[in-house]
Amino acid sequence: xxxxxxxxxxxxxxxxxxxxxxxxxxxxxxxxxxxxxxxxxxxxxxxxxxxxxxxxxxxxxxxxxxxxxxxxxxxxxxxxxxxxxxxxxxxxxxxxxxxxxxxxxxxxxxxxxxxxxxxxxxxxxxxxxxxxxxxxxxxxxxxxxxxxxxxxxxxxxxx
Numbered sequence: 291x292x293x294x295x296x297x298x299x300x301x302x303x304x305x306x307x308x309x310x311x312x313x314x315x316x317x318x319x320x321x322x323x324x325x326x327x328x329x330x331x332x333x334x335x336x337x338x339x340x341x342x343x344x345x346x347x348x349x350x351x352x353x354x355x356x357x358x359x360x361x362x363x364x365x366x367x368x369x370x371x372x373x374x375x376x377x378x379x380x381x382x383x384x385x386x387x388x389x390x391x392x393x394x395x396x397x398x399x400x401x402x403x404x405x406x407x408x409x410x411x412x413x414x415x416x417x418x419x420x421x422x423x424x425x426x427x428x429x430x431x432x433x434x435x436x437x438x439x440x441x442x443x444x445x446x447x448x449x
Contacts, residue, residue: 304445309372312439313365319431321360327423333357339408363404367396368436375440379447385437393433397425 324332331346333356338345340359345352371392375381381388401424405412 301445304443305372308440308442308444309365309368311443312368312371312436313361315435315439316368316432317361317364319435320364320428321357323427323431333360335410336360338410339405342409364432367392367432368439371436372440372444375444376447381437382441382444382447385441386434389433389435389437390429391433392437393429393431394425396432397428400428 321332328335331353333353334346334348335356336359337348337352337356340355341348341352345356371381381392401414401416401421
């Protein structure tokens with residue numbers, strides 16, 4: 291086996307591990323805090339982003355779809371951070387600061403792009419308290435786990 295393919299295989303494994311662990315931790319923390327704050331039917335609201343407002347009256351299938359979509363989004367965020375960290379190595383060197391900023395960016399993308407474009411067409415105006423709470427929550431429960439997972443499991447970054 292050529293030496294390049296071994297290094298490539300190790301890099302691929304570290305990528306999957308960093309993305310998977312970061313996405314699972316961030317997704318679990320975020321979903322738990324959302325359920326605590328807004329109720330345990332929040333996965334139905336998430337599914338409503340694809341199915342429309344009627345999803346909140348759905349059953350177990352709709353609930354599971356919401357959970358799957360939530361973890362897909364969390365793992366997608368982790369994949370974006372991982373991919374960016376391959377070129378912007380300060381993302382790995384400074385996970386605390388970069389993770390906090392990344393969590394804030396995830397919150398803003400959700401509020402300004404994903405939710406308005408979803409089948410729910412969620413748009414403000416939002417209460418300032420809710421905006422601050424969402425921003426701080428995503429900085430801590432989404433940004434930090436992803437950043438520290440990429441640092442811990444992401445493998446070497448070529449400088």
